[in-house]
Amino acid sequence: MDAVVRKLLDEHGETFAEEAGAPLKDQPAALFKLLVLANLLSARISSGIALAAARELFAAGGGTPRGMCGLTWQERVDALGRGHYVRYDESTATRLGETAQRVLDEYGGDLRKLADAADHDPKRARELLQQFPGIGPTGADIFCREAQAVWPWLRPYIDSQVQKGAERLGLPTDPEKLASQVPGKDLAKLTAALVRTARDKKLADAVKGE
Incomplete structure (x- = not known):
């Protein structure tokens, strides 16, 4: 697994449903x-x-x-x-x-x-x-x-917000290539994390170590 993807999942890989307590x-x-x-x-x-x-x-x-x-x-x-x-x-x-x-x-x-x-x-x-x-x-x-x-x-459900987050981190924006970064069961966690990076450039920079 790519180091950036691993860090993204470890630090921001909570789905929005999980964050809502559901x-x-x-x-x-x-x-x-x-x-x-x-x-x-x-x-x-x-x-x-x-x-x-x-x-x-x-x-x-x-x-x-x-x-x-x-x-x-x-x-x-x-x-x-x-x-x-x-x-x-x-x-x-x-x-x-x-x-x-x-x-x-x-x-x-x-x-x-x-x-x-x-x-x-x-x-x-x-x-x-x-x-x-x-x-x-x-x-x-x-x-x-x-x-x-x-x-x-x-799967893979990769929308424009996810692609924006992936682009910020230098990850593939092609749905199949991006999905191949994680096991299928973790894809929803990855996409949630990438949406967060799409909305927050500081978060994206922190994940990249900048």
Whole structure:
């Protein structure tokens, strides 16, 4: 393994789902939490605030589709406020309720059925994800980037943010070549770390030892 890649994984290789306290598993609740997280991270707001808001929503009971639907709109707003997700709190509270209801109606509360509906095709999965309120191309990228940890058929999922981080570190930007740097099970960790370096030049310089 390349020394830069090893350092990147050791120091910054925590997935965003893990950072939100919701480690990803191929299970309905964990996948729903990832969808919520993708929704929150899509807004023009710091990832730290988005992660804090996710933790508050999950603590309030919004970690499953039924749980999210069971929260009142005000309870969702309040949870987002506790995470300091205040700029978009009201519209996001509405979208999260609509998203949870759609997961129940379309997939019986289980996003593994979305994978089946997509015939395990990454392009089709992105299209289906973007049918959820608040999930555009950015949110779909976030979901797929993390979900490749448990859905091997998504690999290698390397989007433009990951490529930007790789370029900063002098790593290959070609998806197959970049993916070959780590075992498949670690690719989601690598992509999360590279997104962080794409957003933070000082972090990238520190990884390179500059």
